[in-house]
Amino acid sequence: MTFNSNPFVELYMTESISAAKFVKLFSPALLSETDTHALFQSGNVILSGLQGSGKTALLNLLRPEVLIAYREAGVSWPLPPHCSKFISAGINLSKSSAMDFGERPFDSSSVAGRNHLMYFTDFLNYWIVEDLLNSLEIINTTHIPNVKDFLGIDGTTERLDEFARHLSRLPCWHGGLSDVDTFSSLRRSLVARIYVYKDYLNYNIDELPRELRESKTSAGDPISYTVEALRKFEIIPTELPVLIRIDQFEDLMGLEAHAQGARAGDFRKVIFKMLGRRDQRLSYRIGARPYSLIPDMKMSGTEASIEELRNFKTVDIDGILQRREHSIGPFPQFAEDVVRRRLEDAGYVLPQRVKSLLKYIFGPKPTPEERVNRYVRSASAASVISIEHSWPTEVTRFLSELATVEPISAKLGEAWYRQESQRSSDAGALIADRPWEGPSKRWWKKERVDHALLQIAATRHQKMTWSGASDLIALSGGNILVFLNVCQLIWAEYLRRIYSNSAEVPHQIDSIVQDMGIQEASAYWYRKMQADAYGGDERYRFVSTVADQLRSRMREDKNMSYPGANGFSLSERDLDKRPDISHFLDNCFQYGALSVQRHTPKTKSRGQSKKWYLFPILSPYFQLPVVKTKEPFYATVAIIETWLQKSDVTIRAIAKPSAPKKGRDSLGTQLIFPGLGEE
């Protein structure tokens, strides 16, 4: 093992590796959050999270191969006892052909075309049942001891054959499974039917066989009966949860949004019909990006809305990981654990008795004074402040001299003087006391330090710099993929400078090294935005416009009256009037371009509002602070429209959503903004 390899070189390790490797690298830190346990227990769950939030890694725990890998490796199963046993099956909507159901008509008379939904439903049923039996077989036939016993699975050949015969004769199949007398022939029949669909959707055959057309099944029925039969024949214990995963759900939304003729929500409604069955026999798991749920969900064929608590729970990974007002959230601990595992796997010797490995490697955040020294050389320090000709000489002299020794204080002093001189004529006389450094201005100063750094860097034509463990955590925005990417690039820069193949973990990597890695990561994530589907290019341009606008405002705000203007706010009232803009901004959040929070502005007349910031990792590229302080910039719809126009964004007209039904609105709203906390 050479130690000049980058332990973070494969970003997506937990999502694209073998089960054996997964065992080593998966961090159970996320599982310490009890909210995530719902994923592994009975009850329908929608698992919401941005790409890279850790969503897929959690869903991977549902795979039977992963349980087997843990047993084989002798590593204890990371789930707590009350949610450690289950059997699961699933379908990936993108890879399975499910997405193709909207592309080809299923009969020559197809007009309104609801037939495609029935075939879609039938296909889902067969696929999920087949996958469930496949999972069962994997567990049943593994040579790794204590897997079957752990789950209580008992699948003898006789029992399985009996189960197969019983299941195939159930009316839910409408005769679709004939000639089944063994478990093997049951599996073959299921596969054969799926392949008929695939053949049809791959344009290998021109029509579906009559026997298939005449034996379509109803949403969820065959799955439920299969589970019931497995329990009836004691192949699985009665209490063992059966969890059905449906992945890439958000792509279904995109498909519907762009497919001609498909009513918005058509395919999702089939899934919601399954969820809405309130079937005690099994539970569903839907993986989705935030905001991929239609505001007014209806079950396929009915007008009833789904009530969250009775039908499904939302587990919002981003919400769980992110910082709240009065707590830092679990993300730092998660990140620590991930780094520790990566370094150990790469063969590094970890330092003993350190409280925080991240602080050990990346050090503390530089003080504002340390940062400003990177922007300013003493000879040019006076230029960090901007003097008005009308100012008294003593003010000018004081600030200029102060700038040469304490540039930040001088800059804050400038802002203080600008504000104060508008209120009082005594400001000049007070300046020598540096009131902005006093206890009464403690918060005033704290809110403006980053603003001062921005302005100083801009004056010196320098980029703002970043380093330290807390900067890394802040820039990651609670997203483990971003965090790993930043580590990867910092490490790459670090390896370019070292000469020895030491196995020791570096202590406090130079801040310049860290900054280079962070800047590269920021540029990478910005460029990557273009690669996102469904409007990535437009979001890319929009974010650039927004960032430029906000940065300009912050630069030109010499009074530092609006230190929080690295974000913008819109009232919900205004958003309601413009669903198209609202939708576009939702998309920006959904695809990790912007972060969003509800807030109550100080200006009461604006009413309840939402505020947006750049997704944190983009901040270095656009040279905006990450910290959210005080009030954001109060935007209007007209301003947003201007920004959209500047960005060449063509947003689609969207009808105003219908008024929420009484008694059900709060839940629908909650589903739209999962995980959003109030400030």
Next chain:
Amino acid sequence: MNDEFRNLVAKWINEDASGTENIAEANYHINYMDTHLYDEYIPTAGVQHPAFQTRLAKWVLAAGSEHDQKQLFKLASKIFFVGEKEMTALYYTAFSKHILCWLASSGAVDLLSNTAADMMQAKLKNTLFTAVTDSLDIGKFLRLNNIQADPRYIWKQGASTWDGAQFERDYLKGRTHVVLLEDFVGSGDQMLEAVIKCLQLPSQPLVLLCPLVICWLGDKHAREIAAANPRMTYSPVLTIDKEACLTEQPQASESHVFTHARPVIAKLHPRLRGSTSDWQQDYGPHGFPGGRTHPIFGKLTGIGGLTVKYDNCPDNTLPILHRKSDLWEPLFFRQSRLPE
């Protein structure tokens, strides 16, 4: 030194807040190419040469002023590195595209007929494969493309004892097609010598000139010769346009990197000469064939190339990249055949 250099690059990136100089992208690109390709460079593979990052640090820092250092750094991001795998791809393409298309068109072969394969095979048998110099590994070319061919001829090696009739007798042996291959052509002097000899052969074979990589100057010359000789077909695999070179004269839409680097390489050129100034292959800051006069094409200018081949740097690549003297350490040291 690496730290000093890397910190300098960090400083430049931070100073380029608006991104107009593209320093950050240049940095990312250079690092990426280093990781993927630059280790392949044979002349510096030995233990006596430091790793690329160290060579880069030394090379840039040697420029003197910070402004000049920055221009050199940016220039390094424009290097076109032709690795071993790239060369292999060129060998493949030369045969399967350029040579076969030429053979098919030269005899009006019906490629869609069921006898096409046999006809093409017959044409191949009737073709002599040659190399302009031993820089092109003719044996490798033939083996890679599974061509049974004997004998193999290298024009430069036969130049001093050239006898057309003997060539026809010992090498051409009645074949009607001759392919002239070369791996890298700058101005094309050697290439054109070979072509002219070939065209003067009594049996008047059809001639294909197929350089794998050719610079704009050689390309210009080759086209002129081809235009004047109907028996000759010129089919380069990859042409390096003028826009990709740091030419002596500024070009209308050239990269600003070149515009800013031009005075720097001129300023540094005396250091390339070294303290003894006895550099025999000094063609000026823009490399070969700067300052020379060709009997047919007249006064020539330096090509200003930025191509680095994995096995050696061509002499028409900017000498600032490859020339070693007692006053200058190159980025990609060139091992010359001739005394320097």
Next chain:
Amino acid sequence: MIRRGFRPWGQLHALLNNTLLTDWAFIGCASMEERSTAVVRDYRARLSTEDRLCFQIRDYPSRHQAAADLATQAHRQVFEACGFGNRHILEFQIDEKAGVLNQSIDEFIGKCRSGNLILDITSLPKRYFFLILKKVLKSPQFINILVTCGDPETYSEGKLAEGHLAWAALPGFNGPIREPEKKKLVIGLGFEPLGLPELYGTGLFTRSEVHFLLPFPASPEKHRRNWDFLRQLIPVPTGTDIIHRVDASNVPDSYLQIAKLTDNGATFAQLAPFGPKGISLAMCLYACMFVELDELPGVYYTQPTIYNSEYSKGIKVIDGIPSINAYAVKLAGANLYGRDRLDD
């Protein structure tokens, strides 16, 4: 020797001028690119007068639309001047349902009398030409098929395409129910990463051994853009023996490279046809050679919905003749890219 399994290709004029085959049916596309007209304009006399199909495809609304529509209309007029009537021209949307495309191809094939077909993919989106080629290769109607692709003078230096849809299998190329453990993902590199970086994040290609086809030869500028594409996917390299250089216009060699990576199809493949059309065509031909559904490579792509109205300019001319690459994919009824020919 000629490469195993001789697969003729070259400039269209070289293939057509020396053949006795005539009366070629034609499928192509009128677009904002001038090169989309090259085949019909210069080979009009070779084409069947009736067996013709031209797609005119409309992108999603964007800032490019007005200019794109204008240019497309002008090029449609070239088709019309070459004898294409309204009955020969189908106006579709960029994300037209594949079932509709399938039906139009079936109808075209059903009406065809000619046994020779030129399929011009110059301006056909991949979502279209993959399905079309699969169908025409399979159809007994055509015993000789040439696929053509014209070269432009220049490509735009700006963004070529945007607004791509999410990852999906191309119509007709969805993979098996369950992929084997051992598999390879082969990605064609180009200028625009489109949705490719996302592929790692979705977990869609778990446990695939990833390989890249890097177009080379390429000019220094294009070469750099291709490397930038790769850097966008993998910012810190994981290995250097996974990048394979292939000539973008050399479809037979690209096809053989894919076959080599997959041990002539013995190893399951997933394909991502980004980058030049030549490499994409090779991937299509490779995927088409499988019959059994459980072997069929999944071909995944993120179809752009908006193309730069100045995507390309002009038609490249070599020695006075427009440069149109032509590839014989079926001759005398035999699929030259069939699996049985890999051991020839």
